[in-house]
Amino acid sequence: MKVKPKIMKGEELPGLLVNEIGGMHGILHDHVEFLKKHFCLITMKEFLENKKNMSKKVQAVYLWWHKPVIDKDLLQSLPNLKVIANSGVGMDHLDLKLVASFGVKMANAPCAVSSSTADTGMALLLASARRLVEGYHVAVSPGMEYCEADFLGVEVTGATLGIIGMGSIGYKIALRAKAFEMKILYHNRTRRKEQEEQAVGALYCEKIDDLLCQADFVMVVVSLTPQTHKLIGKREMELMKPTATLINISRGAVVDQEALVIALRSGVIRAAALDVTYPEPLPRDHPLLKLKNVIITPHLGIKTDKATRMITEEAVENILAALAGLPMPSEVHPS
Amino acid sequence: MLFLFPPTHVDKVQSPRPQNHSRGPWHPSREQFLPPSPLSSVPPPPSFPPPPQPGVPARLPALLARREEDMEAQELPCVLIDCIGGKHGVYEDHAEFLKERFCLITMKEYLENKNFLGKKIRAIYMWYHKPVINEELLQSLPNLKIVASSGVGIDHLDLSLLSSYGVKVSNTPFIVSTDTADLGMALMLASSRRLVEGHQMAISPDTEYFPADWLGAEVSGATLGIIGMGTIGYKVAERAKAFEMKILYHNRKQRNKEEERAVGATYCKKIDDLLQQADFVMLVVNLTPQTHKLIGKRELQLMKPTAILINISRGLVVDQDALVEALQNKVIKAAALDVTYPEPLPRDHPLLKLKNVIITPHIGSATVKTRHLMKENMTESIQAGLAGLPIPNEVLL
Numbered sequence A: 001m002k003v004k005p006k007i008m009k010g011e012e013l014p015g016l017l018v019n020e021i022g023g024m025h026g027i028l029h030d031h032v033e034f035l036k037k038h039f040c041l042i043t044m045k046e047f048l049e050n051k052k053n054m055s056k057k058v059q060a061v062y063l064w065w066h067k068p069v070i071d072k073d074l075l076q077s078l079p080n081l082k083v084i085a086n087s088g089v090g091m092d093h094l095d096l097k098l099v100a101s102f103g104v105k106m107a108n109a110p111c112a113v114s115s116s117t118a119d120t121g122m123a124l125l126l127a128s129a130r131r132l133v134e135g136y137h138v139a140v141s142p143g144m145e146y147c148e149a150d151f152l153g154v155e156v157t158g159a160t161l162g163i164i165g166m167g168s169i170g171y172k173i174a175l176r177a178k179a180f181e182m183k184i185l186y187h188n189r190t191r192r193k194e195q196e197e198q199a200v201g202a203l204y205c206e207k208i209d210d211l212l213c214q215a216d217f218v219m220v221v222v223s224l225t226p227q228t229h230k231l232i233g234k235r236e237m238e239l240m241k242p243t244a245t246l247i248n249i250s251r252g253a254v255v256d257q258e259a260l261v262i263a264l265r266s267g268v269i270r271a272a273a274l275d276v277t278y279p280e281p282l283p284r285d286h287p288l289l290k291l292k293n294v295i296i297t298p299h300l301g302i303k304t305d306k307a308t309r310m311i312t313e314e315a316v317e318n319i320l321a322a323l324a325g326l327p328m329p330s331e332v333h334p335s
Numbered sequence B: 001m002l003f004l005f006p007p008t009h010v011d012k013v014q015s016p017r018p019q020n021h022s023r024g025p026w027h028p029s030r031e032q033f034l035p036p037s038p039l040s041s042v043p044p045p046p047s048f049p050p051p052p053q054p055g056v057p058a059r060l061p062a063l064l065a066r067r068e069e070d071m072e073a074q075e076l077p078c079v080l081i082d083c084i085g086g087k088h089g090v091y092e093d094h095a096e097f098l099k100e101r102f103c104l105i106t107m108k109e110y111l112e113n114k115n116f117l118g119k120k121i122r123a124i125y126m127w128y129h130k131p132v133i134n135e136e137l138l139q140s141l142p143n144l145k146i147v148a149s150s151g152v153g154i155d156h157l158d159l160s161l162l163s164s165y166g167v168k169v170s171n172t173p174f175i176v177s178t179d180t181a182d183l184g185m186a187l188m189l190a191s192s193r194r195l196v197e198g199h200q201m202a203i204s205p206d207t208e209y210f211p212a213d214w215l216g217a218e219v220s221g222a223t224l225g226i227i228g229m230g231t232i233g234y235k236v237a238e239r240a241k242a243f244e245m246k247i248l249y250h251n252r253k254q255r256n257k258e259e260e261r262a263v264g265a266t267y268c269k270k271i272d273d274l275l276q277q278a279d280f281v282m283l284v285v286n287l288t289p290q291t292h293k294l295i296g297k298r299e300l301q302l303m304k305p306t307a308i309l310i311n312i313s314r315g316l317v318v319d320q321d322a323l324v325e326a327l328q329n330k331v332i333k334a335a336a337l338d339v340t341y342p343e344p345l346p347r348d349h350p351l352l353k354l355k356n357v358i359i360t361p362h363i364g365s366a367t368v369k370t371r372h373l374m375k376e377n378m379t380e381s382i383q384a385g386l387a388g389l390p391i392p393n394e395v396l397l
Helices: A029-038 A044-049 A072-076 A096-101 A110-129 A132-140 A168-179 A194-200 A208-214 A234-239 A257-265 A305-323 B060-074 B092-099 B107-112 B114-120 B135-139 B159-164 B174-192 B195-203 B231-241 B257-263 B271-277 B297-302 B320-328 B368-386
Strands: A015-018 A040-043 A058-063 A083-086 A105-107 A160-164 A183-187 A202-204 A217-220 A245-248 A271-274 A294-296 B078-081 B103-106 B121-126 B146-149 B168-170 B223-227 B246-250 B265-267 B280-283 B308-311 B334-337 B357-359
Touching: A015 A029, A015 A044, A029 A040, A029 A305, A040 A044, A058 A305, A072 A096, A083 A305, A096 A105, A105 A305, A110 A132, A110 A168, A110 A217, A110 A245, A110 A271, A110 A294, A110 A305, A110 B174, A110 B195, A132 B174, A132 B195, A132 B357, A160 A168, A160 A208, A168 A183, A168 A194, A168 B231, A183 A208, A194 A202, A208 A234, A234 A257, A257 A271, A294 B195, B078 B107, B092 B103, B092 B368, B103 B107, B103 B114, B107 B114, B114 B121, B121 B368, B135 B159, B146 B368, B159 B168, B168 B368, B174 B195, B174 B231, B174 B280, B174 B308, B174 B334, B174 B357, B174 B368, B223 B231, B223 B271, B231 B246, B231 B257, B246 B271, B257 B265, B271 B297, B297 B320, B320 B334
Parallel strands: A015 A040, A015 A058, A058 A083, A083 A105, A160 A183, A160 A217, A183 A202, A217 A245, A245 A271, A271 A294, B078 B103, B078 B121, B121 B146, B146 B168, B223 B246, B223 B280, B246 B265, B280 B308, B308 B334, B334 B357
Antiparallel strands: none
C-alpha cells in the first residue's frame, strides 16, 4: 500500500530521527536520498545538540541495527512521536510495552528479511556440511598445514533438517531444503496448516526432543523472547546426534554459548554455524573463535543491497501509514 | 604438495544411462545404493596369508612365491592401486574392504617386481586419478581387463589407447551428482553473501565491530545461468528453483519441454545470451576439446560487472589468466572455484590472493557416504569386468 504524504505548500516534511548517517551503525548512504523525499532527517547528534527545537519536530524514529536506543528519557523528550519503525524483524531490543504506553506505534520489516535470512541459513548449512571454510584454507594456505587426504564432509541431499521456529523465515528455509530432497521436521509454538506442511513435506514435532534426536541439521529460527532464551542448552545438545550440525540464524542468546563450546570440543555435536552470537562481535579471546568446527559470520542475515533497500522501503510505508492515521502493513503490538 | 581429489561431477562421455541388466544394483536413483549392498551377499574370502615367521627374514622371492600360491589358492583377482593412505591414496578403511575381495598390489610393490606381478594384474582401481595409465604400463600388464575410475570425469584417461589394448573402462557417474550440485549451490551462496570474508572478519583479532554498510548480493530472485545441463546441471537447477531464481541454461542440446518447465529453465542456444543476463554463471560441463577454455576473455567481458562465476567442472574449462585479469579489473565481481589447473595451484598464483575468490580443494563429491558408494560401484564394475559380464557404468568410446 503506497501512501503519499499530504504536504501542503510551505509545510515541512515530518521529522525522522535516525542514529547517524553512514559509519558503524548508521543509515546507509544509498538510502538517504529516498528517505529525504519523505522526511526531514534528524540525526541523534543534531537532536542532542538542539533538543529544544528538534524535539517537537520528531514524529517518527527509524531504527537501524537497533540504534538509537529507545528508553524512557528519549520517549519523554519526543512529545510528537507517533511511530518507531525497526529495520529487520527481531524486536527483542525494544521494550514494546514501554513504547506502547507512550501511545507510540511500532513496525518491523518481515517481508524484506525472510528470503535473504533463509538464504543465509542455507548458506551456513551447506558451508558447514561441506567444510567450505576449512577447504578454502587448505586450498590457499602457503604452508602445508592440512595433510589429511580424506578431507570429507557430510551429505546435505537426503539428510534430515530440523527447523526450530517455523515462521516466515523458517518456512522459506523449508522450501529451499525440500529442493535438496531433505527430510524436514519442525518445532513451533503452533502447528502449521496441513497444506503448508504438505507443500514442503514437513513433519511437526510437538516435542522439541523428537526433532533433536532425529535431525542431521538443527536450524534455529525463532525470535528471542523470555521463552526462547537459552532454548538450546546442554540438555538439548546432548539429545542431538554426534554427527549433527547446529545452525543459528536467530539471536545469540537463544543458544547457551558456554554449553556449545563444551559440546563442540567434546564431540557431542559435529559442528556449528552461527550468524548470531552474544555479544556481536564476540570478545577476541572467546573460545568459539578458535574451534575448527565452527563457522561464524558477522550477522549477515539481511546484509544484501536488495534486502536493505526493501527494509527501508517497508519502514517508510509503515511510517507514512502511521502518520496518516491509516492501518500499518506490519504493525507490531506488545503481546 | 597438497593433495588431489578425485574427479567429480561431469557427465559421462557417452550413454547417459547405465547398462541395463537384471542385476540392477547400479540404478541411478539414490535409494538403490543404500544398504544392503549387493556385495554383502558375497562372503569375504578367508583372510590373507599370515606374515612370515618372526626371526626368519623372508626374502622377497620366497615371499612372492608364497603369495603366488595363496593368490591361486584363494582366487583373489589382482588389482593395481596407487597406494594406501597418505595424501592421495585409497583410504585405510576402504582398503580393508577391497582386500577382502581383491589382492591389492600397490604401484610400489609392482615396480619392485614388474616381471612377476605384471602378469597377475587384471584390473586397476583408480583413486584421485592415480595411478597414471600410459602406454608403457599397458604394455606391461598383458592380463589387464578393466580400469575402474573414481568419479564421473574421464578426461584424464586416453580412452582410445585403452580400447586399443582391449581394456574396458568404468566410472561412477550418478552417485556424484547430488553432492556436486550441492557444492555448486554452496559456492554460489558463499560467494554472493561473502561468507568466507565474513568469517574472517568475525574471528579476526583486529575486529572491533561489524560495519553496517558491509553487504553482499542476494541469491533469491537472481538470475542463474547454467552452462552444461547434464545430470548435475539439472540438479543444480532443481535446487536453484527453490530460491526463486530465474534459470537460463546453455547445453549442446535443448532439454525437453517437461524438464524445462519442471525447473523453470529457459534455453539459451547462444552462450552469449546467457552470459549477458546472468547474475551467476555456473560451469557444469565435462572437459572435452570443445569445452577447453570455454570461458575466456571474451566470455568474461560479456558477463555483467556484478556477476559471479562458479566453476565445478574442470579447471581447464576456464582461461585462468583471463580470469585473474577480469577479477583484478572488476570486469566481473567474484569467482568461486572447486577446480583449477593444476590442482593444487602453485602457492604464488594470483588467484590465491584475490579477496573476491573462493577456492576449494576439489571436494565436489567429498562426503563420507558418496566415497563409500564410489568404492562399492567400482568394486562391482571390476568384478563384472573380470567375470566377462556386462559392466555397470561402463564408459564407451
